[in-house]
Amino acid sequence: MNIQTLLNQRIQAAMVASGAADDAPALVRQSAKVQFGDYQANGIMGAAKKIGTNPRDFAAKVLEQLDLSDVADKVEIAGPGFINIFLKNVWLGSTLESLRDSDRLDVATVTDPQTVVVDYSGPNLAKEMHVGHLRSTVIGDAVVRTLEFLGHNVVRQNHVGDWGTQFGMLLAYMERLREQNSEVSMALSDLETFYREAKICFDEDEAFSVRARELVVSLQSGDAECLKLWNEFIEVSLQHCEETYQMLGVSLSRADVKPESAYNDDLPKVIADLDAQGLIKEDQGAKCVFLEEFANKDGDITPIIVQKTGGGFLYATTDLAALRYRQGTLNADRVLYFVDARQSLHFQQIFTLSRKANFVKPETSLEHMPFGTVMGSDGKPFKTRSGGVAKLSALLEEAQERAFQLVASKNPDMPEDEQRNIGRVVGVASVKYADLSKNRTSDYVFNWDNMLSFEGNTAPYLLYAYSRVASIVRRSEMDVANFKAPISVVEEQERALAVKLCQFEEAIQQVINDGMPHFLCAYLYELAGIFMSFYEACPILNAEDDVKFSRLQLALNTASTLKQGLELLGIETLERM
RNA sequence: GCGCCUGUAGCUCAGUUGGAUAGAGCAUCCCCCUUCUAAGGGGAUGGUCGGGGGUUCGAAUCCCUCCAGGCGUGCCA
Structure with a gap:
């Protein structure tokens, strides 16, 4: 039961019958105060103004056309032209009886289910989940559950970070532990420590950092040994995530993981596709897209870099590939991104570009759902007592x-x-x-x-x-x-x-x-x-x-x-x- | 420099897209356990909605401007 919708429809119909424009909204809201009843219609004043009539007179005309006697026992005009609605106790009782008899609290499922792709959580597998992942994970999951409850077809996408230069360092450290016959699985049980120790080697040991860079190259060229090592790391890290999801009661499963690396093969295709459409311009050695939407007053455009000098790809490229997959394969009507507010420019860019490049249909809705930072009591980003990032x-x-x-x-x-x-x-x-x-x-x-x-x-x-x-x-x-x-x-x-x-x-x-x-x-x-x-x-x-x-x-x-x-x-x- | 976000009670937060006298909780101060969990309920105090202009029947909400803070801004994600 949706009382607001019911009243909106009835009052709007009465407004149209009284001479308002067809699209004049009734603007029914829950009343601000008890003396204004249970619901109030705020649309009368605006509609009256448009047709050049006195709001209270117009409200009176609307009331003549309006029959709410089945649901309300009082409907009155108030103030400059509000309509206040007082619901009938008997009707409330019978509404509650049907709510009780329903197995879903009388909440209607949608008549036009959409395919909604929801991108949330997306931790970086190089480290363990920390407090910064809380918002995306928890809010995204609540929205997903609600969309499903209303009957939408939801596709969860856990866009985990499993690729990039930092993995060279981690793999090199795994390799070193193995050479020293140390227990690698033990070391991986605490990814934070593992990362920190690998970083120390990387910063202080030149041979190590050279090896780390080599491993990045082998990894990206698909070297089998290297991939094996990488898979081992990713598996452990994903298990950490799943334990946290379990604890948190989050509905993400392994099937929802669609990692960055899944788009590797698509990245050159994305570039070729953009290039074929004449969108790419090489600038200072990098492949960029210059869109006039991102120009400042002087006409200078902030570019979207899609391929680095030297051929490497960036997260913009991956997100474009992901968007093309979500549209082309998953058939999304709506794509929601529960991602930190700091990335809003990035999303504006890839949304605009993917439309320009026809990666998504014009009617597909792309929505960045940004969120703020979790702060400590000192007003700075939340840290542990020791000052570290909170796991x-x-x-x-x-x-x-x-x-x-x-x-x-x-x-x-x-x-x-x-x-x-x-x-x-x-x-x-x-x-x-x-x-x-x-x-x-x-x-x-x-x-x-x-x-x-x-x-x-x-x-x-x-x-x-x-x-x-x-x-x-x-x-x-x-x-x-x-x-x-x-x-x-x-x-x-x-x-x-x-x-x-x-x-x-x-x-x-x-x-x-x-x-x-x-x-x-x-x-x-x-x-x-x-x-x-x-x-x-x-x-x-x-x-x-x-x-x-x-x-x-x-x-x-x-x-x-x-x-x-x-x-x-x-x-x-x-x-x- | 440019762009985005934020600024509401001493503190933590709402405010249904322009609606009526800006709301909760904490803190402070009063009440209420012979009745279903007092881990609760009822009441009081507390506001220049960052400042100033503007738009209109009507602004915390929209526009302009200034102030304060945060974030982003061509090869990290």
Whole structure:
């Protein structure tokens, strides 16, 4: 059920029937304040202006054409020409009953499913995943889950970095350890250390750095021995990633990995193709594309370098090849990139160029979904206490440990394995939710105390709200799976909860429109808050039977909405905490 | 130099694409456990939406300008 869409359609039709232009939007929104009802239409003023009439008079005409008597018991004109809509309690009750009877909370699947390619996570396999990969991975995964829930055909693409000069150094170090008969697999168990030690050899040992450069060349020319060594490294590194995904509860699997190296054979073809279209110009030894879209006021153009002096390719080339694959082979209608905001110029360039070179269809939507940096409390990019880059796995372990300590202190009588499990779920959820709940585009400050707090817009608060409902359900001793009773909306808190429950679909629609899960987080937080008020004001189990049954339904609907919403965010729920 | 992003309560963050009196949480100060988990709820205090102009019925939101910070800007990704 999408109330906003329903009202939009009806009011717009009434506006057109009253003389507004066919495309005049009704602009129905959730009301800003309770006295303005549940929904308000803001489009009257604009439409009236266009046809040169008084907004309030026009609003009156629209109301004559508008019949909302089935859903609303009051529709009024307010202020300069707003239309305020007050939903009918009986209708809210029956809407909730159908929501309850649906296995997907009455959220419609899309009528025109799109193939959406989502590029997210994309760690560099030379190192272990660190805090900088958190946002792309977590936000991308939430959007992917939401798109799938609405019925779109989603193709995950984990564009991991498995190629480039740094691998020469790493392979040379593997080789050296082998010569020294050292245990290579042990050394690879900590990629950070491995990388650091390889780097030291590279910087300090000339023979080593020469060997490293040789290995880059052999690797790129397809030398079998070298590829074997490389494959071994990549396999270990991918396993590290998968362990982190497992811990994080991210839906990426091996099948979604489409590494940079997969496009190696396409890179010369991309250049040839661009060249054939007359797009390439050689400048200072490099092959460049000069697009006038990237000219400054003086006419100087920032070039897109697609091939280096000496023949090497760059990430622009790889991204162009990837885009051609996503269009040509995967048939994308929409391609989303969850990548750091610092790469926005890069994406503007390859999007513009790939359209110019006909690598993608004009109607295909290419969207960079940029995000800001995770900051420490000092306002600088988040680091560990020792000043290093924070490994994601270590961060998650710390979160689980902190959450466990909290659970153990609040709930000392609980068996330890349950405390541990709650610590695990709450810890991971807290880290993910802290990230998901903030506006994607801005930087945010990483703060343990805030994210693990039970107060405010946090994972623990939501999980606690869910477990409270679960507790009531347990105590009710009802067969909830088959439990169906009429829902009647009477008290103020029941009504607020009912309206909120009906707005779930609107929240998830916002997530996929802009790739912004924080809208869903805000919704769930509001829902949980309204439920808490309802819980305080409206006793459930002690009420008379029909009231009790109705309220129990409201509680059940809250539980399933919280659970479904958190699932879309990639967050587990707990029946007890 | 040029380009992009950011600037909202003491702190951490929202603000549904131009709507009504700018909202939450923390912190501070008051209430509420003989009732389903008080890890909770109810209330109060707190704002020149970075500054200044403009557009219009109406601006945190759009335009111009200035200030502050971040990032990017021909061979890293």
